[in-house]
Amino acid sequence: MNLSHKTLLQDVSLNVAPGELLAVCGPNGAGKSSLMRLISGELKPSTGDVRWHGHSLAEWPLLKLARQRALMQQRAEVGxxxxxxxxxxxxxxxxxxxxxxxxxxxxxxxxxxxxxxxxxxxxxxxxxxxxxxxxxxxxxxxxxxxxxxxxPRLLLLDEPTAALDPRQQHRILEIARRWANKGDVAVIAIVHDLNLAAQYADRIALMRDGRLQALGDVASIMTPTAVEACFDLPCILLSHPDGGTPMIAARRQH
Structure with a gap:
């Protein structure tokens, strides 16, 4: 996909199923918000397609689509x-x-x-x-x-925890997790904090430079190798003391 001859996304292929929470993570400028704008229909791909229930978004009546899919934007200005x-x-x-x-x-x-x-x-x-x-x-x-x-419904969350304190971050993702657990709701959430994503997501997609770099369950993504390749951040793997969820801690730079 390109905008004004600048390629924003390339070679991105993923799916999400009802009952699942997919967290999209990556450094700034990785293409996460562009991906969300494509999935929501705000942008149209120059190549490829975005499909819901097996049909291209362009084939859906807008009202019917709006009753099944909702987007929580990163910023919501109210005048x-x-x-x-x-x-x-x-x-x-x-x-x-x-x-x-x-x-x-x-x-x-x-x-x-x-x-x-x-x-x-x-x-x-x-x-x-x-x-x-x-x-x-x-x-x-x-x-x-x-x-x-x-x-089946789709809930899109574009950085829903941005600028929130830790309690509010967990509260928002707890709600998203609860709705995914309904079984007929798919959730895609852009999350900056990998450790936070690991606590609530079923799968994590790592993006970098407009490409999908890795996609898998939490255990396969939360590894020093995968995280260092995506974020250029030397790190070590830990285990959350409450439940054993994989966690990543940055190595000190001397």
Missing amino acids: FDYSALEIILLGRHPHHQGASRPQDIQIALAALQEVDAGHLAEQIYTTLSGGEQARIQMARVLAQIWEASAG
Whole structure:
């Protein structure tokens, strides 16, 4: 894929299945956000294809696609004094395209509870902390794909833990993991922290220079060899004391 004759992604091939959380990791400029923009349909590939349920995104009616797939962007600018509940209701627009119905409000309130933010419903969104705003945006995308009757669904998270404190980072990924565990929701999340990704993901994709460098389960990716090749960072392998999840620690540079 190229934009203005600059190749952004090349030789990237991957899939994600319902019930799975795939974490996409890599250094800055690796092409992670470009990949997310392709998967979401914001960008079109110059070669290759992005497919959902076996069909190219271009073949899907936009409304039907929006009911099955939702994107939580890295930054969400809000220029109006919307309440948290009103922000979440924006996620229901593909389902009614007009005034919110009682069931939309019910789903929005349930999504607020899902992210443990029911007390924020009437708060003005722009007055919330970064962590609170992230939870509201998470509730918005959950509300968008809430109905299981829509069939298998796709949740796209573009750096959902950026600029959040450790507690909020875990909270967001715990929610993503819980939704993947439903069995009919596939989750793709861009995560900068490899150790954080390892705790919640089923598989990890490592990207570098616009290419997919490695793809596999957590144990196969969380190795010094794979991490050093992707990040140019000498490191050692550890085991998380709570559960044994593989962890990577950087070697000290003398």
